[in-house]
Amino acid sequence: MRVLCIGAGYVGGPTMAVIAAKCPDVDVVVADIDAGRVRAWQAGEPPIYEPGLREVVRTALGRNLSFTTDVAGSIETADVIFVSVNTPTKTFGEGAGRASDLQYWEATARTILAHAKTDKIVVEKSTLPVRTAEAMARILHSKPNGVSFDVLSNPEFLAEGSAIRDLEHPDRVLIGGEVSERGRRAMDLLAGIYARWVPEDRILRTNVWSSELSKLAANAMLAQRVSSINALSELCEATEADVAEVARAVGMDRRIGPEFLRASVGFGGSCFKKDILNLVYLCEHFGLQAVADYWLGVVRINEHQQQRFARNIVAAMFNTVVGKRIAVLGFAFKADTGDTRESPANFVCRRLVEERARVVVTDPQALDNARRDLADLGDAVAFEPDPMRAVEGAHAFAVLTEWAPYRALDYRAIYRRMEHPAFCFDGRNLLDHRALFEIGFNVYPVGKVPLSHL
Ligand SMILES: NC(=O)c1ccc[n+]([C@@H]2O[C@H](COP(=O)([O-])OP(=O)(O)OC[C@H]3O[C@@H](n4cnc5c(N)ncnc54)[C@H](O)[C@@H]3O)[C@@H](O)[C@H]2O)c1
Numbered sequence: 001m002r003v004l005c006i007g008a009g010y011v012g013g014p015t016m017a018v019i020a021a022k023c024p025d026v027d028v029v030v031a032d033i034d035a036g037r038v039r040a041w042q043a044g045e046p047p048i049y050e051p052g053l054r055e056v057v058r059t060a061l062g063r064n065l066s067f068t069t070d071v072a073g074s075i076e077t078a079d080v081i082f083v084s085v086n087t088p089t090k091t092f093g094e095g096a097g098r099a100s101d102l103q104y105w106e107a108t109a110r111t112i113l114a115h116a117k118t119d120k121i122v123v124e125k126s127t128l129p130v131r132t133a134e135a136m137a138r139i140l141h142s143k144p145n146g147v148s149f150d151v152l153s154n155p156e157f158l159a160e161g162s163a164i165r166d167l168e169h170p171d172r173v174l175i176g177g178e179v180s181e182r183g184r185r186a187m188d189l190l191a192g193i194y195a196r197w198v199p200e201d202r203i204l205r206t207n208v209w210s211s212e213l214s215k216l217a218a219n220a221m222l223a224q225r226v227s228s229i230n231a232l233s234e235l236c237e238a239t240e241a242d243v244a245e246v247a248r249a250v251g252m253d254r255r256i257g258p259e260f261l262r263a264s265v266g267f268g269g270s271c272f273k274k275d276i277l278n279l280v281y282l283c284e285h286f287g288l289q290a291v292a293d294y295w296l297g298v299v300r301i302n303e304h305q306q307q308r309f310a311r312n313i314v315a316a317m318f319n320t321v322v323g324k325r326i327a328v329l330g331f332a333f334k335a336d337t338g339d340t341r342e343s344p345a346n347f348v349c350r351r352l353v354e355e356r357a358r359v360v361v362t363d364p365q366a367l368d369n370a371r372r373d374l375a376d377l378g379d380a381v382a383f384e385p386d387p388m389r390a391v392e393g394a395h396a397f398a399v400l401t402e403w404a405p406y407r408a409l410d411y412r413a414i415y416r417r418m419e420h421p422a423f424c425f426d427g428r429n430l431l432d433h434r435a436l437f438e439i440g441f442n443v444y445p446v447g448k449v450p451l452s453h454l
């Protein structure tokens with residue numbers, strides 16, 4: 001069997017590497033228009049940071065895994081074509097700021113149609129609005145050339161930072177297909193690939209629309225939990241309750257569970273906000289305003305949390321940060337990735353620069369992306385790979401990514417290197433606040449009473 005994936009990004013690359021590693025007899029080709037990315041994959045040096053990814057890629061590279069920029073030329077020999085191109089939020093025209101921008105998606109459908117000479121199974125891997133598979137099928141069948149296409153939805157649930165573990169041990173694999181004999185056969189063929197390593201009872205088959213909606217719903221509900229605990233964190237700060245204690249007590253209820261109940265500066269990443277806005281757009285399209293408003297609230301609380309965090313920094317530092325050096329520890333949207341899309345750190349840095357602070361960003365994996373993201377701010381932001389140098393002469397440091405190595409830094413030495421009074425704003429509740437306070441820091445966690453010497 002020959003499998004092609006169009007799109008070699010955070011999803012396409014790792015997913016295909018795992019399929020190739022698990023199925024040595026399946027020939028896997030990953031095609032992308034971004035020549036730089038393709039070159040990096042081909043060299044066995046993934047263009048994205050993901051624990052364990054490089055090893056998996058190298059297991060299969062040159063055996064049954066290859067990368068190419070020849071999208072059109074790879075289509076003909078493939079039996080199954082995964083489409084994993086980006087589907088960002090639209091920034092123009094109807095639905096701007098809400099709907100998915102489907103231009104890359106449609107361009108891919110047309111390329112497949114133009115170059116396919118034999119029947120294909122086309123698999124939506126990208127996250128798409130409900131009923132996109134239907135539109136895809138319409139485009140693919142718009143030119144009667146004797147080729148027939150089955151379109152399946154197979155959304156990806158991996159989380160960046162744990163992508164390889166998630167792909168090797170998925171909670172479930174979801175396959176949506178047409179309810180017909182033909183649709184069932186296509187679903188069985190795709191399920192057969194996953195069944196090489198995923199237990200059969202974790203492979204779910206649904207209709208196409210349930211599958212498309214399930215992906216949006218899963219992300220919306222995960223984000224909703226983050227916004228719920230973050231909303232409570234503000235109430236904790238006002239009432240002297242401790243959000244970690246509340247989260248623990250709430251999470252021990254089996255009906256609720258402990259995951260995704262960590263208060264923080266807010267969620268980021270390329271998916272949560274985009275997918276919720278997509279859901280909101282769909283609800284509005286169907287005239288379901290109350291449902292749209294409910295989900296929009298999740299995004300609004302997240303924005304509020306980021307604003308609140310930045311505002312608290314300025315308020316705590318005597319209502320001015322003009323000319324003060326502030327070290328930002330972590331720019332990735334979460335630990336164990338270099339991805340900075342929609343990272344709260346981006347927002348916070350911009351707010352601090354607006355307040356005329358001198359910002360120094362450090363991050364173990366995301367510094368190149370940070371430089372690109374903040375390029376328009378010019379000299380107002382500096383970038384420093386070594387956290388110990390980033391804090392040199394700083395009035396404050398803010399933890400914006402929960403990188404484990406930040407727990408192990410020598411905070412006594414950091415305190416000595418900083419200006420005094422020294423402030424710590426822990427946007428991830430990562431550090432030992434009592435210990436920092438005892439060293440001399442004024443400590444501002446999320447959802448807990450600050451520990452201040454002032
Ligand atoms: N990143 C995640 O954690 C995650 C998780 C689950 C689902 N998803 C979804 O998966 C999809 C892809 O996300 P991503 O994070 O991998 O995006 P990405 O931007 O990292 O990768 C997309 C790739 O597609 C390529 N591309 C775009 N148009 C193309 C074309 N016409 N032909 C060939 N290649 C083309 C781009 O060059 C890019 O390399 C999105 O729909 C996203 O919502 C992402």
